[in-house]
Amino acid sequence: MGIHKQILVRILAVLVVSFGLIYISWRWSGTVAWDAWWISLPLVAAETYSLGESALYAITMWNARRRPPPPPALPGRTVDVFIATYNEPLELVLKTAIAARDMDYPHETWILDDGNRSVFASAARQIGVGYITRGPEWDGRQRFAKAGNVNNALSMTTGEFVAILDADQVPEPRFLDRVLGYFDAAEVAFVQTPQHFWNVPDRDPLGSQAELFYGPIQQGKDGWDAAFFCGSNAVLRREALMALGLTRYTRTATEHTWSALRRGRSRLQDLLGELGRRHPAAMPVVEQALAAITRAEQQLRRGDVLAEITFELRVSFHAAALAVPDAMDDVVPELDAVLESVDVAHTDQALAIHPMDTTTITEDMATAMHLHAMGWGSVYHHEVLVHGLAPEDVSTMLSQRHRWAAGTMQVFFNDNPLFLRGLALAQRLMYLGTMTSYLNGFAALSYIAAPVVFLVAGTYPLTASPVVFFCLFLPFFISCQLLFQVAGNGSRGLWRGQQWSFALFPTWIAATCSGAAAVFLGKHLTFSVTAKSKQAAGRGFHHVRTQVVAMAVLVVSSGIGIDRAVTGAAPLYPTLITLAWVGLDLALLSVVIGAARYRGPGDEQIDPIPTPGELTAIVDTDSLVPPPTGR
Amino acid sequence: MSMLSHVSNTTPSSLTSVDLSVVGALNAATVLAIRQESAKAASDGPILVFLDVAAVTTVGASGVVGLMEVLHVLRSRGGDLRLFGSSTALETTRLQAHLGQVARIYETREEAVDGGRTRVHGRRLTSKPGWRGLFGPRHRTFGWG
Structure with a gap:
């Protein structure tokens, strides 16, 4: 401006x-x-x-900010490009993956398949990109949708920077080159670029293009150092995400251990009452376990190191269980459950630490807000570098808007920016x-x-x-x-x-x-x-x-x-x-x-990035056989 | 996975142990390698991993998060991770404030073996809050301050 x-x-x-x-x-x-x-x-x-x-x-x-051309990307950065998918068709995901793979700046491309589809693993191997799906550690545990998918991939990759693309968001070859230069500034946690949809006619009947948001509004937020991360078409600094996950984890670790111990005590007291009727011989095991919880609470009060407290608790439970061998079947599952919930390593979850916010379905906005609260900066780069697909019918559009709005209001009620420590006043107002x-x-x-x-x-x-x-x-x-x-x-x-x-x-x-x-x-x-x-x-x-x-x-x-x-x-x-x-x-x-x-786009809407011949060859052949391993 | 039922019928310090070390940067790449080695070693049952961090020269948040994931992997299988060794990089990093609350870095391997029960002197890994800090200028950090 x-x-x-x-x-x-x-x-x-x-x-x-x-x-x-x-x-x-x-x-x-x-x-x-x-x-x-x-x-x-x-x-x-x-x-x-x-x-x-x-x-x-x-x-x-x-304070709307129109940035000058970005500095050139320094050579030698390591970048992982994540393409998140759950139930999208293979052709759509592969087109994005091939375009991502062919980006100019050296990087590694990964398909994050939350659908765990073996044909996707084969196709990924064929086009020469990585394939990541959830491992058995996620079975029976909370999966946290897209946030969980990305967190899982973060735990298995090592690049300094992470580019996130939705399955339909096809990047131009210059995407990374255009945004990586911003990370020369050590405080920049992420760079967001616009979302642009090629399948939308000029009259835009479903209001998909959001040119006001991906333009003046994002530029205005950027002017106050509060550009929003929108979940796709963005590059993030791994260290920033990890620092966020770590801070949130340690900030709540003691509190989490306290409440888990309280819940554990309550569970064991219930079990004790039940054993009195069903299996009195096993009662000493639970009594000793309760005594161990009391010791753990004392140690916690003294400020002892959490890993030691929870390990000692496990040793005590173990010793108590071994003392009455025939009580194992009755008490061990319950003791295990208590230990899992108390353990400082969060063994009741698939990962110890979740860098992407998992408390809301709009993990992108919540993550950005917490990064800003920690003092990290952000950039909105106003140049269309990725071309995606917008909803093509009113029902899908309404469902998408409802998800955005419900997730945002979830953050509003749960994590209101007015009360979040660390945000500047203007940043609070931008989120508000x-x-x-x-x-x-x-x-x-x-x-x-x-x-x-x-x-x-x-x-x-x-x-x-x-x-x-x-x-x-x-x-x-x-x-x-x-x-x-x-x-x-x-x-x-x-x-x-x-x-x-x-x-x-x-x-x-x-x-x-x-x-x-x-x-x-x-x-x-x-x-x-x-x-x-x-x-x-x-x-x-x-x-x-x-x-x-x-x-x-x-x-x-x-x-x-x-x-x-x-x-x-x-x-x-x-x-x-x-x-x-x-x-x-x-x-x-x-x-x-x-x-x-509206009955969807007509033939006049032309995909700016043509379908690569390689894709047709892969999708049309029967060469997609499952790989020898799950990932 | 049951943590309790996998613990062997002995004291924890007599669990099978594996010694690993980190040299240079403690970052996403080095801890991923440690995690993979630890997971492999723990595939047959619970183990204690003793990780020598004395030669760590730089520490990143990714490295500390990775260590927590190693701890997670090992504890899920009934084992444990013990860090030991004196590293200036680890002692001086602000990340220590986070790490110190959760896990201890023992001075020697022997101390790590018995979980620090025979420590000669206690080590505070987090800085004590002081009244002077209350009135100092607010320090903007990237999350590890």
Whole structure:
């Protein structure tokens, strides 16, 4: 962004916040219709929320950073390129793997196959790339979806840098050369590049391109040293990831041991009671084990080294079990379970340390946030270097957005950036801005309900003169739109972005509830892999039925409102204002019509990276035989 | 996998032992090699791995994480990892604050064999918190401070 545009953006940012504060102060001070508080309060709360979001957007854009060309990549770096896959077709994954293998900068390419498909192992061998799948240590244990897949690969590779690509994200040969130079700065933990989808038509009916996010917003976050890691098309520094995993592990190690000992005591006390009825001769084993737990707690209190405490506990359990040989079958499984949960090496899990965050289904954002909190830096490199596939039907798109939103809200409730130690204020706000954007679903509900209530029932959601309302609201609204357009810096799809932000209100609300349920009620959030081909064709309207119903309600209430105004039952000007409001709501919601009718890309969408002949030869032959070993 | 049922009918120090050493950098590559050797050695039953770290010259977070994974592999099979040897690189790294809380580096192999029960003097591996630190300037770190 040039200096003149930056100045203009800052002026507009000041205007947005100033006009917004004036408007919202006026709204709260004397316009809330308390006799209809049930609609008036949600509306003014939604407006306050919208002001907050506008302010966060203004702060993001205040410092937007357009980086100069990157320094050249130093020779001699070691890089592992990970292609994460779970259930994608072989052809799709191989195309990415071949392109990754053929990148110019020396590196090693690995297919991380969470589907453990032997044909993938054969194909990987044929094209000369590595193949990693989960080993038996993961059997029966929590797998942590993509984060677990990457952590597993991290534990089996050694490159200084790790490039992560989703299965459909095909890199250009220069990808590594263009981003590795940033790592000359020792504090850079990761470099993120845009996600660009070649199978999206110009009208972008599903709002896939996200040019505003992979452009001005990421540049704005980058300006505050808070560029987001988005899970693919990025390169990360291994040491940064490992330092993060290690810090998190040791920070919680003592606490983890305490709680595991407490749980272990409780389990053994239950077992003791049970043995009293079933097998009294085995009771001394458990009594000695309980005494060992008491000793371990004392050692923990003294600050002894955890590995020694847990090893001694194991030795004590072992000695106790051996003392009564015929009790082994009754007590050993339980003692084993206690030891596994207590052990400092986390033997109850497949890995001792998880560098990628495993507490959420949006592991990318959570990992980046914690890296920033540790003082690591990040870079957003604004150049399309990877070409991927966007969802081709509304159902898949909704499922993908729900996953992003639910995971993000899970982090919001569980690991709120406002309270995370180590983040700078601006970084907190950058993360907060993204997280709270999903609360827009509730605001949208108010913006739909309020005009309906007025037009149908004549209930005023605010008490004010239309003239004063316009004088105070319009400057705020117009300055917001101007800031959006100017800071958008020519990005396509700005209006489309606003439409989706509003029209996806059922998805945002559902995702917020899912995120809250995951954190507060312990409900499991599923990591659903985004399908890379069209699903459930012909049922598009079924997936956006809530929005269609909302549109119908708005249209019907407009008819009722017009009738009331014509017959004198409702005042003219407030009705006209409300009709304009309904018009805006309908314009925003109408985006779902095109999405529901979308039948996938046409022939005019051409893959910029042609399918290599090598791939056709591999997929078409029967040469894919399972390798001699599992990995 | 049962950890308890794999422990042999003797005292832990009499488990089968394997001696390994790290020379030079303690990083992802060196610890991966140790992990693979340890896993191979532990494939027939629990073992104690004595890892001599005296010749370690540089330490990275990947190296420390890798050591924890070696410990994980060995303990999952009923064995253990014991570090020993005096390495200036290990003693001076900030990573020691993390490692020291979890595992001990014994001065000698003999000390490591009996789990430090006959240590002549205790070694604090983490720095003591001091009141002066409360008022000093905040130190931004990459995670190991």
